[in-house]
Amino acid sequence: MTAPVPSLVTVRHLKKTYRRGSERIEVLQGVDLDIPKGEFLALMGPSGSGKTTLLNLLGGLDAPSDGSIDVGGEQIDKLSSSALARWRAAHVGFVFQLYNLLPVLSAQRNVELPLLLTRLSRTERRRRAALALSVVGLAERARHYPRQLSGGQEQRVGIARAIVTDPTLLLCDEPTGDLDRKSGDEILALLKALNQEHGKTIVMVTHDPHAAACASRVVYLEKGLLMSEEVPA
Ligand SMILES: Nc1ncnc2c1ncn2[C@@H]1O[C@H](COP(=O)(O)OP(=O)(O)OP(=O)(O)O)[C@@H](O)[C@H]1O
Numbered sequence: 001m002t003a004p005v006p007s008l009v010t011v012r013h014l015k016k017t018y019r020r021g022s023e024r025i026e027v028l029q030g031v032d033l034d035i036p037k038g039e040f041l042a043l044m045g046p047s048g049s050g051k052t053t054l055l056n057l058l059g060g061l062d063a064p065s066d067g068s069i070d071v072g073g074e075q076i077d078k079l080s081s082s083a084l085a086r087w088r089a090a091h092v093g094f095v096f097q098l099y100n101l102l103p104v105l106s107a108q109r110n111v112e113l114p115l116l117l118t119r120l121s122r123t124e125r126r127r128r129a130a131l132a133l134s135v136v137g138l139a140e141r142a143r144h145y146p147r148q149l150s151g152g153q154e155q156r157v158g159i160a161r162a163i164v165t166d167p168t169l170l171l172c173d174e175p176t177g178d179l180d181r182k183s184g185d186e187i188l189a190l191l192k193a194l195n196q197e198h199g200k201t202i203v204m205v206t207h208d209p210h211a212a213a214c215a216s217r218v219v220y221l222e223k224g225l226l227m228s229e230e231v232p233a
């Protein structure tokens with residue numbers, strides 16, 4: 001008998017309500033979720049169902065209205081905002097649909113950015129950024145600026161930036177949403193390799209069933225709740 005894989009992420013009764021003037025928008029209405037270490041989880045659901053909201057809560061970019069989030073033994077909803085910022089810098093890598101690279105910095109410097117929050121020396125920062133760029137297959141493009149790269153290459157720089165701190169959790173919000181099928185497939189293959197060969201735990205929001213099929217599990221967010229879970233055959 002194999003021992004069950006312990007949960008890396010435990011979410012209980014998670015609620016998030018936004019207020020716009022006198023209007024209350026109850027986006028998450030009691031979400032429960034367990035993510036084992038080493039899982040590649042896809043999060044799907046209609047537009048406006050709260051996928052980005054949930055991802056941002058998992059990564060400590062926003063605070064829940066109610067409920068708890070434990071990541072690797074740290075109950076992040078209990079942290080002060082400065083402690084949460086430190087936790088996030090050490091444990092979470094974000095990948096965005098539109099890459100969010102700084103146009104005035106080279107690929108190498110973009111990837112180095114998260115390391116500026118650490119105590120690493122400049123030499124060590126450069127070494128780690130170069131390593132992350134080689135993991136995503138872009139070692140030769142280190143000196144290129146974002147405008148000199150294709151969308152797929154920009155996203156690979158975005159992924160290098162997300163993994164350069166060796167985070168516990170990689171959170172991707174529609175990482176292939178702005179790419180054609182071929183470049184999207186290359187990004188999905190890269191995420192799969194990061195999961196299978198480097199053991200990264202990944203949560204990926206996607207609208208695309210083809211992208212979701214790369215994950216080891218798919219969950220659906222609908223009407224504020226995780227409605228169903230499916231294990232692909
Ligand atoms: N900062 C905010 N203030 C007020 N309302 C917000 C805020 N952020 C999100 N919302 C609202 O919360 C709901 C969920 O938004 P969210 O961005 O999480 O959806 P989503 O599932 O990621 O949608 P999409 O697939 O279009 O990206 C929406 O109705 C949105 O308008």
Ligand SMILES: [Mg+2]
Pocket residue numbers: 051052053173
């Ligand atoms: Mg979204």
